[in-house]
Amino acid sequence: MKENMHTLESNNSSLAPDGNGKKALRIIISGGGTGGHIFPAVSIANAIKELRPDAQILFVGAEGRMEMQRVPDAGYEIIGLPIAGFDRKHLWKNFAVLVKLARSQWKARSIIRKFRPQVAVGVGGYASGPTLKTAGMMGVPTLIQEQNSYAGVTNKLLAQKARKICVAYEGMEKFFPADKIIMTGNPVRQNLTKGMPAKEEALRTFGLQPGKRTILVVGGSLGARTINDTLTAGLSVIQANSDVQFIWQTGKYYHKQVMEAVRAAGEIPNLYVSDFIKDMASAYAAADLVISRAGAGSISEFCLLHKAVILVPSPNVAEDHQTKNALALVDKQAAIYVKDSEAEHKLLQVALDVVNEPAKLQALSEHIAQLALPDSARIIAQEVIQLAEKSGR
Numbered sequence: 001m002k003e004n005m006h007t008l009e010s011n012n013s014s015l016a017p018d019g020n021g022k023k024a025l026r027i028i029i030s031g032g033g034t035g036g037h038i039f040p041a042v043s044i045a046n047a048i049k050e051l052r053p054d055a056q057i058l059f060v061g062a063e064g065r066m067e068m069q070r071v072p073d074a075g076y077e078i079i080g081l082p083i084a085g086f087d088r089k090h091l092w093k094n095f096a097v098l099v100k101l102a103r104s105q106w107k108a109r110s111i112i113r114k115f116r117p118q119v120a121v122g123v124g125g126y127a128s129g130p131t132l133k134t135a136g137m138m139g140v141p142t143l144i145q146e147q148n149s150y151a152g153v154t155n156k157l158l159a160q161k162a163r164k165i166c167v168a169y170e171g172m173e174k175f176f177p178a179d180k181i182i183m184t185g186n187p188v189r190q191n192l193t194k195g196m197p198a199k200e201e202a203l204r205t206f207g208l209q210p211g212k213r214t215i216l217v218v219g220g221s222l223g224a225r226t227i228n229d230t231l232t233a234g235l236s237v238i239q240a241n242s243d244v245q246f247i248w249q250t251g252k253y254y255h256k257q258v259m260e261a262v263r264a265a266g267e268i269p270n271l272y273v274s275d276f277i278k279d280m281a282s283a284y285a286a287a288d289l290v291i292s293r294a295g296a297g298s299i300s301e302f303c304l305l306h307k308a309v310i311l312v313p314s315p316n317v318a319e320d321h322q323t324k325n326a327l328a329l330v331d332k333q334a335a336i337y338v339k340d341s342e343a344e345h346k347l348l349q350v351a352l353d354v355v356n357e358p359a360k361l362q363a364l365s366e367h368i369a370q371l372a373l374p375d376s377a378r379i380i381a382q383e384v385i386q387l388a389e390k391s392g393r
């Protein structure tokens with residue numbers, strides 16, 4: 001923290017215009033909790049930097065959450081707030097949550113005072129609440145980005161004060177003031193759309209063989225119990241189908257248990273297992289077919305990369321929004337849908353059938369490609385820069 005504060009102080013010394021006579025930009029991006037919030041944020045930051053390399057960008061996240069590792073990995077500075085979510089099961093525990101919220105607002109205030117941003121961008125997740133609320137109260141213009149077809153609680157609250165609301169689905173006027181909405185799609189990390197590795201090279205990074213059909217299995221940024229249980233129960237099927245290879249992301253929480261089962265099953269050379277895949281560009285390049293949860297960010301990536309996919313939406317998310325995300329694709333023959341409750345008895349067989357049917361893979365890929373919304377990060381970055389330039393700060 002001391003180090004962060006040191007950087008903040010040095011940021012203060014650069015409030016003057018840059019060498020080109022343009023105003024030096026200072027932008028806060030806040031939110032996180034899961035990859036679905038963090039990676040769009042990183043992508044927006046990258047696009048701002050592409051347009052304005054002089055811009056200073058500071059992330060504000062939640063202490064102990066995934067963004068505290070992933071944002072520095074992407075090359076940006078982040079400060080954590082001591083924020084936590086409300087515990088709906090144990091109401092008595094929420095006193096501590098309220099104290100953390102107050103401390104977070106106080107800390108956000110001090111960060112904003114020191115960094116003096118011209119704009120604060122919220123991408124959803126715990127930290128964006130206190131950061132954007134405080135920014136709004138201090139007169140800093142705010143922009144929010146909603147990834148899903150169903151608006152999160154934090155974004156709904158922040159929408160009243162926000163200047164712009166960037167969305168990825170039609171019909172978001174149900175949640176947000178229509179005049180602030182801009183249809184941008186979800187920003188995807190630039191390394192996934194530019195300069196992907198060749199398939200053979202990608203397979204080698206996972207220790208897999210070139211020339212074999214490959215299935216990438218991802219359970220969103222945190223992993224998915226149903227998908228992991230299905231593959232664990234199917235280890236002998238995977239072993240028996242050695243002409244098909246698997247790249248399996250388990251998520252941090254399930255990794256140990258999965259690895260025990262994999263070790264007990266004996267040698268499976270056609271299987272690569274990891275808790276989290278940092279190099280998603282290689283994972284996508286290697287895959288002929290993807291099995292995945294239906295998180296909004298993942299779906300945007302499948303569309304942009306034209307990936308044939310089987311979606312197993314999580315039934316445990318607000319308003320069942322992953323099923324809605326998935327059905328929007330399934331209705332256009334752009335994805336295959338397997339219900340969470342049916343995954344264990346049919347997912348693996350459906351995947352093995354489809355991956356061996358080139359015409360089906362091709363059709364899925366062509367249909368999903370039509371749903372891609374490219375340029376999302378750049379469009380959002382332009383909005384952010386415009387707000388910053390207009391602000392009197």
Ligand SMILES: CC(=O)N[C@H]1[C@@H](OP(=O)(O)OP(=O)(O)OC[C@H]2O[C@@H](n3ccc(=O)[nH]c3=O)[C@H](O)[C@@H]2O)O[C@H](CO)[C@@H](O)[C@@H]1O
Pocket residue numbers: 034035036037039147148218219220221222249275276277278280293294295296297298299301314317321322
């Ligand atoms: C359980 C839950 O609350 N899920 C929500 C969460 O999903 P989740 O955090 O899983 O997010 P998404 O599916 O939207 O995106 C996952 C992101 O993680 C990346 N990735 C994934 C695995 C991996 O090993 N490495 C890696 O880099 C993917 O490339 C993608 O960029 O946020 C989404 C966007 O708000 C929501 O739609 C989801 O419903």
